[in-house]
Amino acid sequence: DAGVIQSPRHEVTEMGQEVTLRxxxxxxxxxxxxxxxxxxxxxxxxxxxxxxxxxDDSGMPEDRFSAKMPNASFSTLKIQPSEPRDSxxxxxxxSLGMGRGPTEAFFGQGTRLTVV
Amino acid sequence: xxxxxQIPAALSVPEGENLVLNCSFxxxxxxxxxxxxxxxxxxxxxxxxxQSSQREQTSGxxxxxxxxxSGRSTLYIAASQPGDSATYLCAPQxxxxNLFFGTGTRLTVIx
Numbered sequence: 001d002a003g004v005i006q007s008p009r010h011e012v013t014e015m016g017q018e019v020t021l022r023x024x025x026x027x028x029x030x031x032x033x034x035x036x037x038x039x040x041x042x043x044x045x046x047x048x049x050x051x052x053x054x055x056d057d058s059g060m061p062e063d064r065f066s067a068k069m070p071n072a073s074f075s076t077l078k079i080q081p082s083e084p085r086d087s088x089x090x091x092x093x094x095s096l097g098m099g100r101g102p103t104e105a106f107f108g109q110g111t112r113l114t115v116v
Numbered sequence: 117x118x119x120x121x122q123i124p125a126a127l128s129v130p131e132g133e134n135l136v137l138n139c140s141f142x143x144x145x146x147x148x149x150x151x152x153x154x155x156x157x158x159x160x161x162x163x164x165x166x167q168s169s170q171r172e173q174t175s176g177x178x179x180x181x182x183x184x185x186s187g188r189s190t191l192y193i194a195a196s197q198p199g200d201s202a203t204y205l206c207a208p209q210x211x212x213x214n215l216f217f218g219t220g221t222r223l224t225v226i227x
Binding site: 004033042043045091103105106108112 | 148158207214
């Protein structure tokens with residue numbers, strides 16, 4: 001398996017524009033996580049899905065952020081409208097649930113977002 | 117909310133030394149704990165996963181221990197190499213399926 005695949009790797013956009021980040025989890029994994037990493041706050045969980053269903057979106061900072069998982073092999077994180085303070089590296093991770101919850105998490109290479 | 121602290125924040129050692137990275141967490145009701153490394157500008161690479169029922173896990177030159185009751189984990193790296201230079205992140209996982217990350221230890225191994 002190629003691992004968790006994210007696209008694009010880098011995104012530069014102007015304030016106010018819509019940004020869509022994409023993620024393909026490892027085949028067979030039933031948990032998918034979106035994280036954001038900044039120097040100030042480190043890694044923060046934004047939202048996670050189990051079997052394509054959003055379970056906890058309490059980490060989503062504002063209504064400008066939305067995430068979807070239309071099928072087991074694809075997820076998107078959308079920011080509309082984008083703001084400079086959204087600049088960060090966004091990571092997608094997936095894991096295989098066993099019993100009471102997910103096990104080892106595998107991360108993608110991240111999308112570095114810069115909003116100017 | 118789970119608070120994760122990693123000490124030291126940065127560490128510089130000569131090649132060949134053995135070293136220990138420390139991680140402490142406030143909520144001992146964890147499901148497992150995972151250690152990652154992150155290279156500059158890269159994603160996170162999983163190194164070791166310790167289940168809450170385990171006390172340690174080994175992979176090559178790496179050994180991670182877990183003392184769940186005291187809220188501590190250590191990552192031991194034997195015979196360090198320049199290629200080990202990276203940021204190491206500790207992440208306990210709660211029953212809510214959330215990995216809480218520390219701020220990491222930035223390791224530099226000097227040739």
